[in-house]
Amino acid sequence: MTKPKTAYKRILLKLSGEALMGDDAFGINQATIERIVGEVAEVTRMGVQVAVVIGGGNIFRGVAGGSAGMDRATADYMGMLATVMNALALADAMNKTGLIARVMSAIGIEQVVEPYVRPKALQYLEEGKVVVFAAGTGNPFFTTDTAAALRGAEIGAEMVLKATKVDGVYTADPKKDPKATRYAKLTFDEAMGQNLGIMDATAFALCRDQRLPIKVFSIFKPGALKRVVAGEDEGTLVHV
Helix, strand or coil, X not given: CCCCCCCCCEEEEEECHHHHCCCCCCCCCHHHHHHHHHHHHHHHHCCCEEEEEECCCCCCCHHHHHHCCCCHHHHHHHHHHHHHHHHHHHHHXXXXXXXXXXXXXXXXXXXXXXXXXXXXXXHHHHCCXXXXXXXXXXXXXXXXHHHHHHHHHHCCCCEEEEEECCCCCECCCCCXXXXXXXXXXXXXXXXXXXXXXXXXXXXXXXXXXXCCCEEEEECCCCCHHHHHHCCCCCCEEEEC
């Protein structure tokens, strides 16, 4: 049986911690994580190599902690640990579906997960394993968006897929403006000129400088991830 044709061989999927909450106020919704894992499993069966960067906002958000009076660096380290918890949950759900997942952390906690080593990550991807990158970049003051851009460039991903709650980038807030239309494509310069806030400035600049395209799509839309890797008109493509 031949595998479906795909537009990309290797992708970096950026998942926010909030994506794991489902309709819950915080934490991890089991039905939601199982559905997301099902989408990832489908594209791996198509032969696509998948790496994931996961956020921690469903457990702890570093910026919020800092603004509440906590030392910003301390808050960010706590946020990194939250991403490790999410990565473990995500990998566990993947392994239960038959995928082989490996969690690699940017901060050293070898009793729990293995450290991030680029050649090892590339080996895992070539072997068809899903690699989940945890703990952001390992540095405070950098977001998991920046970690996604960094890891995407390091592993030679052909695209960073930013999973959101909306199915792309719109001319206005589609919930407030019924006339808002979705952009099929945007250049980095156009997105910056219109201040669309697709990613934080550091992550966005890194993707632009490395000529690493970004696809913004909805992880809550059934089959969207599969359509993206198949090269169909899904979400919004940001390119050089």
